[in-house]
Structures are given as structure tokens and as C-alpha cells.
Amino acid sequence: MRKYLRLGLLLLPLLMLWGCPPSQSAKKMPPLFIITNALDTGKEPSFLVTKDFDLDKNLDLVVLNSGDHTFSYFRGNGDGSFKDPVVFKTGADPICITVADFNTDGFPDLAELNYRDQSVQIFLNTGHGGFKSMGEVLHPGKIPINLVAGDFNEDGIPDLAVSLRYHKVAILIGKGAGYFNDPVTVPMRGQPTGLVIDDYNGDQHTDVAVALAGSGNVGVQILWGKGDGQFEPSQLFRGGGQPLTIVNIDANGDGWTDLVTSSNSLHAMTTVMNNGDGTFKSLRDFAAGEFPKFVAASDFDGDGNVDLVVSNATQDTISVTLGRGDGTFVYPPVNHYVDEYPQGIAVGDFNKDNLMDIAVSCRDKNLLLILTKKNLQRASLPTAS
Ligand SMILES: [Ca+2]
Numbered sequence: 001m002r003k004y005l006r007l008g009l010l011l012l013p014l015l016m017l018w019g020c021p022p023s024q025s026a027k028k029m030p031p032l033f034i035i036t037n038a039l040d041t042g043k044e045p046s047f048l049v050t051k052d053f054d055l056d057k058n059l060d061l062v063v064l065n066s067g068d069h070t071f072s073y074f075r076g077n078g079d080g081s082f083k084d085p086v087v088f089k090t091g092a093d094p095i096c097i098t099v100a101d102f103n104t105d106g107f108p109d110l111a112e113l114n115y116r117d118q119s120v121q122i123f124l125n126t127g128h129g130g131f132k133s134m135g136e137v138l139h140p141g142k143i144p145i146n147l148v149a150g151d152f153n154e155d156g157i158p159d160l161a162v163s164l165r166y167h168k169v170a171i172l173i174g175k176g177a178g179y180f181n182d183p184v185t186v187p188m189r190g191q192p193t194g195l196v197i198d199d200y201n202g203d204q205h206t207d208v209a210v211a212l213a214g215s216g217n218v219g220v221q222i223l224w225g226k227g228d229g230q231f232e233p234s235q236l237f238r239g240g241g242q243p244l245t246i247v248n249i250d251a252n253g254d255g256w257t258d259l260v261t262s263s264n265s266l267h268a269m270t271t272v273m274n275n276g277d278g279t280f281k282s283l284r285d286f287a288a289g290e291f292p293k294f295v296a297a298s299d300f301d302g303d304g305n306v307d308l309v310v311s312n313a314t315q316d317t318i319s320v321t322l323g324r325g326d327g328t329f330v331y332p333p334v335n336h337y338v339d340e341y342p343q344g345i346a347v348g349d350f351n352k353d354n355l356m357d358i359a360v361s362c363r364d365k366n367l368l369l370i371l372t373k374k375n376l377q378r379a380s381l382p383t384a385s
Pocket residue numbers: 051052053054055056057058059060075076
């Protein structure tokens with residue numbers, strides 16, 4: 001029985017391909033990036049963040065190794081290469097990480113979510129090329145899924161918002177020095193998955209945008225921040241079929257932050273436009289690759305319009321979808337073959353050529369790949385004067 005099930009799962013993508021032949025006009029686009037570095041990680045690397053953690057002006061990387069309950073910290077050399085990683089032990093099944101300076105010493109710290117332990121752990125940046133786990137383990141609530149940091153009560157200390165499977169978002173107010181108050185929950189109209197922060201209504205208070213997926217209501221809900229750590233949940237907005245990932249993007253350049261969600265099971269992405277009056281309008285879904293896992297936004301071709309990069313887990317590709325600047329995106333996306341089961345994506349200028357690069361974790365090969373700009377790389381090198 002199991003064997004047939006597995007066979008069925010293998011055939012499923014094929015059947016889906018037969019079911020939806022690519023459109024005749026869809027021509028192949030030349031890749032924008034090439035793989036210029038491959039770094040060894042721990043087991044099953046997943047979620048990935050980039051930041052200059054040691055303040056040497058070179059971007060660094062932190063990747064969660066979900067398979068061996070650790071994270072790897074790679075310090076950047078500023079030329080697209082990285083030092084050998086330092087590895088830190090997490091709780092069981094780390095799946096998500098957020099960066100903020102929790103003890104306000106100037107060095108960015110980490111908050112990391114452990115799915116099986118249903119816990120959040122804080123790792124303070126020692127400033128000497130490492131992190132130190134806070135002894136205290138936070139318990140935000142039952143089945144935490146995702147987390148994000150922001151200063152919700154405007155006291156200068158970062159706070160946390162954690163999505164909980166059973167229709168809640170937990171808010172943990174930071175007390176400084178890496179400590180937090182007990183969680184306070186806000187009820188949601190569906191099962192929250194991904195969440196991001198920004199000021200979506202221009203009242204200078206940080207809000208939280210939450211994707212809702214699962215068996216009940218689906219879409220996007222905003223938690224309007226009041227500036228004192230409390231939130232007012234918005235109505236439910238349409239925001240994709242089963243949105244699991246959500247990113248901020250000003251898709252039409254009007255200064256209001258819009259959202260893009262990706263629906264992993266439906267191979268679709270959705271732009272959710274911010275009307276600027278506290279409401280949002282979702283545009284027609286557009287195609288992603290197979291099983292889009294993580295999404296990041298940046299202007300990759302330098303035309304001033306924000307583009308998207310998506311990891312297509314079962315296709316072993318990442319695709320760059322170019323933005324038109326009006327909330328819509330060019331079809332087909334530009335595909336780049338990476339390695340097996342790409343997951344986490346981070347975007348930054350790792351080699352300091354003023355062009356955006358991409359880092360992607362490949363789960364089944366325990367690799368972190370660095371992709372840099374293909375053609376312009378040489379030409380943009382500074383010339384001797
Ligand atoms: Ca650095």
C-alpha cells in the first residue's frame with residue numbers, strides 16, 4: 001500500500017504537467033545568475049537569513065539545519081566567499097528565524113523557532129564571531145509556525161509576533177537584555193502561517209500582516225498596531241489560495257507596502273495591493289514553479305521595478321519573476337537550476353559589486369549555494385585609476 005502511495009506521489013507532478021501543458025508562447029529566458037559558490041551546511045538546511053552580524057560591513061548568513069537541530073553561521077568575506085561555519089545547537093526541528101537587536105547592544109541577535117519543542121530560543125550575538133543562547137526558552141503557545149520581530153510598543157526594544165496554528169498570533173513584548181514578557185494572544189479568523197511587519201496604513205505604528213491558510217478562512221489579515229503593543233485585527237482580505245509564505249513588496253511604486261503570498265500546494269503566487277486606506281485588493285494569481293517554498297523581493301535586473309525570487313522545491317530550481325512595476329509580473333519566470341530541494345532564500349550583495357545576489361539552501365544535498373549576477377559581474381569591477 002505504502003509503495004503505491006509513494007508511486008502516486010512520484011507520478012503526481014508528472015500528471016500535473018500533462019494536465020497543464022506550458023503555453024505555446026512561453027519561451028525560455030536566459031538565466032540572470034550563475035552559481036559562484038557552494039557551502040556545506042548541516043543536515044537538511046532550510047530557513048535562511050542574511051545580515052552583517054559581526055559589523056565588519058560584509059554580509060553574513062545564518063541557515064537552520066532542520067535535520068540535526070542546529071544552525072550554521074557563515075561570516076562573509078565581502079567577495080562572495082565565506083569563512084568556515086560555526087555551528088550552534090537549537091531545539092528540536094528549527095524551522096524559522098528572525099533577526100533583531102534584542103539586548104540593544106548594536107549587534108543583531110537571533111530568535112529561532114523550534115517546531116517540535118513548540119519553543120522560541122534567543123541567541124545573543126557575542127560580537128566576537130558567535131552567538132550565545134539565552135538560558136530561558138520561550139513558549140509562545142500551542143503549535144507555533146512562524147515568527148517576526150518588530151518594536152510594537154515603541155520603547156526601542158524589539159518584540160516578537162508568533163503565528164500559532166489554532167487561530168492566534170502571540171505577541172511577546174521585549175524587556176531588554178534578551179528577555180520577554182509572557183505571550184498575549186490576538187485571535188485570527190483562520191489558521192495563521194507566514195507573517196511580516198511594516199506600517200501598512202501610514203499611521204507610524206508597526207502593523208503585522210498575516211497569511212491565513214488551512215481548512216477555514218484563507219487570505220490575509222492585518223493586525224493594526226496601536227503603538228502600545230496592542231493590535232486591532234482587520235477584516236479578512238483575499239490573498240491567494242493557500243498562502244503559506246508572505247513578503248513585503250511595493251509592487252507598483254506608490255510608497256504603500258503591498259504583499260505577495262505564495263501557495264505552495266497550488267503552485268501560485270498572488271499580489272495583494274495596498275489601497276492605502278486600510279484595505280487590500282488581490283490581483284489575479286500568477287504561476288510559480290512547482291511547490292514554491294520561499295519568496296524574496298528585490299530589483300534583480302536594475303530597471304527600478306521590484307522582482308521576486310522563489311525556490312521551487314520539487315523542481316530543483318529557483319525562478320526570478322520580473323516585476324512590471326504595476327503589481328503584475330512577466331511570464332515566464334527566469335529559471336535557474338540549483339541543487340536538490342531548494343528551500344530558504346536570502347537576497348543581498350554578498351560580493352559587493354552593487355548588484356543583488358541570491359543565497360539558497362538545498363535540503364537534500366546539505367548545501368548553501370551563492371548565485372551572483374551573470375554578465376555584469378566583470379564589467380562592474382572597479383578599474384584602476
Ligand atoms: Ca559581516
